[in-house]
Amino acid sequence: MEIERAVGDHLGWEAGPSSPGFQHNLQSQSPDPGANLASQENLSEVVAALEDALKLRLNTVHSGEGGDQISRELKQGGENFLSMLNQLGVQCFKEGDFESAQSHLSKAAFYTTDKFRNILFPSDMTRLKLRAATFNNFGCMDKRQGKLARALKHLRKAQKLEENLGLQ
Numbered sequence: 001m002e003i004e005r006a007v008g009d010h011l012g013w014e015a016g017p018s019s020p021g022f023q024h025n026l027q028s029q030s031p032d033p034g035a036n037l038a039s040q041e042n043l044s045e046v047v048a049a050l051e052d053a054l055k056l057r058l059n060t061v062h063s064g065e066g067g068d069q070i071s072r073e074l075k076q077g078g079e080n081f082l083s084m085l086n087q088l089g090v091q092c093f094k095e096g097d098f099e100s101a102q103s104h105l106s107k108a109a110f111y112t113t114d115k116f117r118n119i120l121f122p123s124d125m126t127r128l129k130l131r132a133a134t135f136n137n138f139g140c141m142d143k144r145q146g147k148l149a150r151a152l153k154h155l156r157k158a159q160k161l162e163e164n165l166g167l168q
Contacts, residue, residue, distance in 0.1 A: 043091070044100070047084050051107070054081055058119065071119075078120025082108050082130045086137055093141040101141050108134040125165060132161035 057074050085108040093101035111120060112131035121127040135158035142151035 043084075043088055047081075047088055047104070050077075050081050050084065054078075054120075061119070074120055075122045078111070078116070079122070079126055079130065082111055082120070082134075085111070086130070086133055089134075089141070090137055093137075093144060098141065098145060105134055105138050105141065109138075128161055128165055132158045132165070134158075135161065 054074070054077065057070050060070050061074065085104050089101045089104035089108065092098070092104060109131070112127050112134060117124055117127055121130075135154045139151045139154035139158060142148070142154060
Protein backbone atom coordinates (compact mmCIF):
# COMPACT_ATOMS: atom_id res chain seq x y z
CA MET A 1 0.00 0.00 0.00
CA GLU A 2 2.92 2.36 0.71
CA ILE A 3 4.22 1.92 -2.85
CA GLU A 4 0.75 2.54 -4.31
CA ARG A 5 0.46 5.71 -2.26
CA ALA A 6 3.85 6.97 -3.53
CA VAL A 7 2.84 6.27 -7.13
CA GLY A 8 -0.55 7.83 -6.55
CA ASP A 9 0.97 10.94 -5.01
CA HIS A 10 3.35 11.35 -7.94
CA LEU A 11 0.72 10.88 -10.62
CA GLY A 12 -2.05 12.72 -8.82
CA TRP A 13 -4.32 9.69 -8.48
CA GLU A 14 -6.85 10.08 -5.72
CA ALA A 15 -6.24 6.72 -4.04
CA GLY A 16 -3.26 5.14 -5.79
CA PRO A 17 -3.03 3.03 -8.91
CA SER A 18 -5.40 0.29 -7.78
CA SER A 19 -8.26 2.70 -7.16
CA PRO A 20 -11.19 2.65 -9.57
CA GLY A 21 -10.87 6.41 -9.94
CA PHE A 22 -7.31 6.60 -11.30
CA GLN A 23 -7.82 10.38 -11.32
CA HIS A 24 -4.94 12.21 -12.93
CA ASN A 25 -4.25 15.78 -11.90
CA LEU A 26 -1.97 17.61 -14.32
CA GLN A 27 -1.40 20.45 -11.87
CA SER A 28 0.36 18.06 -9.47
CA GLN A 29 2.92 16.97 -12.05
CA SER A 30 6.55 17.89 -11.68
CA PRO A 31 8.19 19.26 -14.84
CA ASP A 32 10.69 16.40 -14.53
CA PRO A 33 8.77 13.08 -14.66
CA GLY A 34 9.87 10.92 -11.79
CA ALA A 35 11.50 13.79 -9.89
CA ASN A 36 9.24 13.28 -6.88
CA LEU A 37 10.09 9.59 -6.91
CA ALA A 38 13.85 10.00 -7.36
CA SER A 39 14.31 10.08 -3.60
CA GLN A 40 12.29 6.89 -3.14
CA GLU A 41 14.44 4.06 -1.89
CA ASN A 42 12.53 1.52 -3.96
CA LEU A 43 12.02 3.29 -7.27
CA SER A 44 11.97 -0.08 -9.05
CA GLU A 45 9.08 -1.21 -6.86
CA VAL A 46 7.19 1.99 -7.60
CA VAL A 47 7.64 1.48 -11.34
CA ALA A 48 6.57 -2.18 -10.98
CA ALA A 49 3.42 -1.12 -9.09
CA LEU A 50 2.68 1.43 -11.78
CA GLU A 51 3.16 -1.21 -14.49
CA ASP A 52 0.78 -3.55 -12.66
CA ALA A 53 -1.83 -0.79 -12.52
CA LEU A 54 -1.29 -0.08 -16.19
CA LYS A 55 -1.80 -3.74 -17.08
CA LEU A 56 -5.05 -3.84 -15.08
CA ARG A 57 -6.36 -0.83 -16.96
CA LEU A 58 -5.27 -2.27 -20.31
CA ASN A 59 -7.15 -5.49 -19.49
CA THR A 60 -10.21 -3.46 -18.55
CA VAL A 61 -10.10 -1.56 -21.85
CA HIS A 62 -9.56 -4.76 -23.86
CA SER A 63 -12.48 -6.46 -22.12
CA GLY A 64 -14.75 -3.61 -23.19
CA GLU A 65 -15.34 -2.32 -19.67
CA GLY A 66 -14.55 1.12 -18.34
CA GLY A 67 -15.09 2.92 -21.61
CA ASP A 68 -13.77 6.35 -22.44
CA GLN A 69 -12.82 7.29 -18.87
CA ILE A 70 -10.20 4.56 -18.48
CA SER A 71 -9.00 5.17 -22.03
CA ARG A 72 -8.38 8.85 -21.19
CA GLU A 73 -6.66 7.88 -17.96
CA LEU A 74 -4.33 5.49 -19.77
CA LYS A 75 -3.31 8.21 -22.20
CA GLN A 76 -2.68 10.61 -19.33
CA GLY A 77 -0.56 8.15 -17.35
CA GLY A 78 1.28 6.45 -20.23
CA GLU A 79 3.72 9.27 -20.88
CA ASN A 80 4.66 9.51 -17.19
CA PHE A 81 5.11 5.75 -16.92
CA LEU A 82 7.43 5.64 -19.95
CA SER A 83 9.41 8.62 -18.69
CA MET A 84 9.90 6.85 -15.36
CA LEU A 85 11.02 3.63 -17.06
CA ASN A 86 13.61 5.60 -19.02
CA GLN A 87 14.74 7.49 -15.93
CA LEU A 88 15.12 4.27 -13.98
CA GLY A 89 17.00 2.62 -16.86
CA VAL A 90 19.47 5.50 -17.00
CA GLN A 91 19.87 5.52 -13.22
CA CYS A 92 20.61 1.78 -13.26
CA PHE A 93 23.22 1.89 -16.01
CA LYS A 94 24.93 4.88 -14.38
CA GLU A 95 25.23 2.75 -11.25
CA GLY A 96 26.63 -0.14 -13.31
CA ASP A 97 23.51 -2.32 -13.06
CA PHE A 98 23.28 -3.02 -16.78
CA GLU A 99 20.94 -6.00 -16.41
CA SER A 100 18.27 -3.92 -14.67
CA ALA A 101 18.85 -1.02 -17.07
CA GLN A 102 18.34 -3.37 -20.03
CA SER A 103 15.11 -4.63 -18.50
CA HIS A 104 13.67 -1.15 -17.89
CA LEU A 105 14.69 0.21 -21.29
CA SER A 106 13.35 -2.91 -23.02
CA LYS A 107 9.99 -2.35 -21.35
CA ALA A 108 10.07 1.27 -22.50
CA ALA A 109 10.83 0.14 -26.06
CA PHE A 110 7.97 -2.39 -25.91
CA TYR A 111 5.40 0.09 -24.60
CA THR A 112 6.33 2.63 -27.29
CA THR A 113 5.65 0.24 -30.20
CA ASP A 114 2.78 0.86 -32.63
CA LYS A 115 0.69 -1.61 -30.62
CA PHE A 116 0.21 1.04 -27.92
CA ARG A 117 -0.10 4.06 -30.26
CA ASN A 118 -3.72 4.93 -29.52
CA ILE A 119 -3.81 3.45 -26.04
CA LEU A 120 -1.03 4.92 -23.88
CA PHE A 121 -0.32 8.27 -25.50
CA PRO A 122 -2.27 11.45 -26.21
CA SER A 123 -0.57 11.65 -29.63
CA ASP A 124 1.70 9.60 -31.84
CA MET A 125 4.29 12.37 -31.62
CA THR A 126 4.47 11.86 -27.84
CA ARG A 127 4.96 8.12 -28.32
CA LEU A 128 7.67 8.59 -30.93
CA LYS A 129 9.55 11.19 -28.86
CA LEU A 130 9.65 8.74 -25.96
CA ARG A 131 10.71 5.95 -28.32
CA ALA A 132 13.57 8.11 -29.59
CA ALA A 133 14.62 8.90 -26.01
CA THR A 134 14.56 5.18 -25.19
CA PHE A 135 16.85 4.29 -28.09
CA ASN A 136 19.13 7.18 -27.19
CA ASN A 137 19.35 5.76 -23.66
CA PHE A 138 20.10 2.29 -25.05
CA GLY A 139 22.91 3.88 -27.07
CA CYS A 140 24.36 5.65 -24.04
CA MET A 141 24.24 2.43 -22.02
CA ASP A 142 25.92 0.46 -24.82
CA LYS A 143 28.66 3.09 -25.11
CA ARG A 144 29.28 2.93 -21.38
CA GLN A 145 29.73 -0.84 -21.72
CA GLY A 146 32.15 -0.42 -24.63
CA LYS A 147 29.69 -1.89 -27.16
CA LEU A 148 30.31 0.85 -29.69
CA ALA A 149 28.77 -0.76 -32.80
CA ARG A 150 25.57 -1.50 -30.91
CA ALA A 151 25.59 1.99 -29.39
CA LEU A 152 25.86 3.54 -32.85
CA LYS A 153 22.96 1.40 -34.10
CA HIS A 154 20.72 2.57 -31.25
CA LEU A 155 21.78 6.20 -31.57
CA ARG A 156 21.10 6.17 -35.33
CA LYS A 157 17.66 4.71 -34.68
CA ALA A 158 16.95 7.53 -32.21
CA GLN A 159 18.24 10.10 -34.67
CA LYS A 160 16.04 8.74 -37.47
CA LEU A 161 12.96 8.92 -35.25
CA GLU A 162 13.78 12.50 -34.28
CA GLU A 163 14.42 13.51 -37.89
CA ASN A 164 11.08 12.01 -38.95
CA LEU A 165 9.42 14.07 -36.26
CA GLY A 166 11.22 17.21 -37.40
CA LEU A 167 13.12 17.52 -34.12
CA GLN A 168 16.61 17.83 -35.65
